[in-house]
Amino acid sequence: MTTVCVVQARFGSSRLPGKVLEVVAGAPMLLGILGRLSRSTLIDEVIVATTTSDDDDPLVNAAERAGFAVVRGSVYDVLDRFHDVLIKRPHADVIVRITADCPFIDPVLVDKVICAREESSADFAANRLPPPYRRTYPVGLDVEVCTATALSRAWAEASEPYLREHVMPYIYLNPASFSVQIVDLEEDLSTYRWTVDTPEDLEAMREISRFLPHGSTAWRDVLEVVRLHPELNKLNAGQTQKSLKQVDDRWRKPDS
Template sequence: MTSIQPQVVAIVQGRMTSSRLPGKILADLGGKPMLAHVVERVRLAQTVQRVVVATTSDTSDDPVAEFCRAQGYDCFRGSLFDVLDRFYQTARAYAADVIVRITADCPLIDPLVIDQTVEAFFQYQVDFAANRLPPPWKRTFPIGLDTEVCSFTALERAWREAAQPHEREHVMPYLYEEEGRFKVHVIHAGQDYGDLRWTVDTAEDLTAMRALFALFQNNPPLSWLEVLPVWLQHPEVQSLNAGVQHHWFNEFDERFGKREK
């Protein structure tokens, strides 16, 4: 008798009204929208059965929904600022047993790191596994490889109980911010590369990623370990976004809680 395998669904969150760089998820990066890089790389993770883009029901995200339709990407539309609710409703709609949270501003997301994180989730039988926690916690993977994995049961509990704005906007803080509330496991890189910034949150980040992609003829390798030496060999690229500060876990968009369209 064969056992039923859990349905692992990767949910890629993104919206056009980013506070620091509006429109970034459809910004051109190496000849195609950044969102395409993210979805296509996540689809290569062996542990993931389905990839869904979770955007908002706001009219500003009609272009995102249309792009997903044109590309054949699964897409779910939900709350503009209550991203925890958006994730929960997406997970319900796609019958997810396990949810992998990815953000649409990570064009170098590594499918092997996704697999490593999902495998750790099952191996250690936890409620939540990740390859980093945001500041003030320490991380060793570069910023931009961020992968979070949780059970649907844990997500549902967070959806019911989480009340603070940062818990609703950043989806997962309720699962890790209070020690002992859930079983948590964090994986680490072999060395500390936690200060490297490979995400796109600002115009400086986008400039840096465009410069890095150009070094690979706009086709960077899937493995972050192959990207790493090229990044380290080009301080002129590193300097492009060296001054950008990463968000802390309890920061939130000041627009949160205001009436949505």
């Protein structure tokens, strides 16, 4: 079984343009994330999925110089971008979705979600989804895993912009059509925010990274830091995630 991890990245973020190449923990965020994912024992290949816009040339150059393949596609129809990966990697059986704004993504946690999907034979597995699903992991540790078959079906059937921009909702919002496996924690840690969407988030992640053990990719090390230094949580307090149905105002449906 071949597992391909797709990191979706775009230079033109609406709230913090260029964030994917901002430095966190001594490296451009995108490259740090790619390095972490390379330590997974279950991922066969890590690919960056970005857009055909010239604005994204810097991140393409950075990823390729670091030895990672890049697939370029639609600016706003991210589901179509992921489908482009399937076209270029027809041998892929499983797709892992990671976003390029999560500098503390943990490869061991990624493997845990991959295993959960395989052991349950589910179409889809994740550790953090919007309501009505229960959330226990911190924001920024999000891992979504699905079969190539499920992704292909979502690409063919999903029509609403939010279903296409956010890639996987068509799958997990249709449990009658797709089997879904959730990976939960016993302890609810969902109020912690370890992602980069705003300048405040960027400052917080940089400060947290200063206290992390050198070379650590363990999310529980991050948890220990913010518990020992609770003032760090205040740096990006009040920052929020976009809602599931919120899409980029510039979104245009793909040509039919």
